[in-house]
Amino acid sequence: MSDNKNSILLESGTNELEIVTYTVGSSLFAINVMKVREIINPLPVTIVPQSDPAVEGVVQVRGEILPVINLAYVLKLQSDRAVEDTKFIIAELNQMKVIFRVDEVHRIQRISWEQIDEPASLSMGLEETTSGIIKLDGKIVLLLDYERIVSEINDSGYDSQKLNNIEKKTERNSKIVYIAEDSAMLRQVLEETLTQAGYTKLQFYSNGAEALRNIERLAKDYGEKMFDHIHLLITDIEMPKMDGHHLTKNIKEHPIARRLPVIIFSSLITNELHHKGEAVGADAQVSKPDIRKLIGLVDELIFS
Helix, strand or coil: CCCCHHHHHCCCCCCCCEEEEEECCCCEEEEEEHHHEEEECCCCEECCCCCCCCCCEEECCCCCCEEEHHHHHHHHHCCCCCCCCCCEEEEEECCEEEEEECEEEEEEEEEHHHHEECCCHHHCCCCCHHEEEEEEEEEEEEEEEEEHHHHHHHHHCCCHHHHCCCCCCCCHHEEEEEEEEHHHHHHHHHHHHHHHHCCEEEEEEEEHHHHHHHHHHHHHHHHHHHHHHHEEEEECCCCCCHHHHHHHHHHCCCCCCHHHHHHEEECCCCCEEEEEEEECCCCCCECCCHHHHHHHHHHHHHCC
8 A cells, every 4th residue: 555645634634534444353443544654465574582472573674674563463363364365554653663464454444533432332352452443334343552552562662751750840730731532541641640740630531522522611611711720732633533633623713712732642743744733733743652742842831
């Protein structure tokens, strides 16, 4: 899929995304096209001693050495497909590139984030690794939490990002920060690190629609005084019901709430996609897992 860049939605804030669907065993999954760099036939894998069991080894692609993650192993699914008949999905997230081995890749489809439900009702044993459920053409498609999968396999840096040595500033504890993040793991990490830094008044939402409803309610109830009740929003991009770009666009177009500082904190903040956040009016953008930079930007936007 070397031409995938041309299919990426050009307009920001539409609450739409394009997904690539694929199968592992008998189950159907999806990945956001914005994470996909290329889809290729499998290459010979070089085994790396003492690596995680989910990592088959590494391959060289266009001069880069990339790890190969076997999704069938990660998801504990049975796959009877011959190795030579599988596919490699080369993905970029959390400032790194990885390869996911899957059985078969299908097609690109455009959908709305409104079509994606939270995985709370999932009873397939995949709740922790799934970020959303899509009902597509009469079938159930699972949108995986690829950041969590990669983080748990290679310890990609959230633990090391915790602010063990940062000065805790007392003035931070009076500031109210809203956080829209669908990943339970990231909500926990953000709560621990922000609290440790002194930001103790945190309000979490698992999707953008819920966050927007509460911000609009503050504007309706308090008018310009809403900023006594909220000082900043941190939002992910990929979330069920409403993504972070659409959330930011709605806030920045609101006659009162538009003054609210918004930081987009996402694995999709790359040089190529940074313009999408700028287009919807984000005040700052930080790529996961750079939590130290996130704390600095929160300070800058709240206290400037």
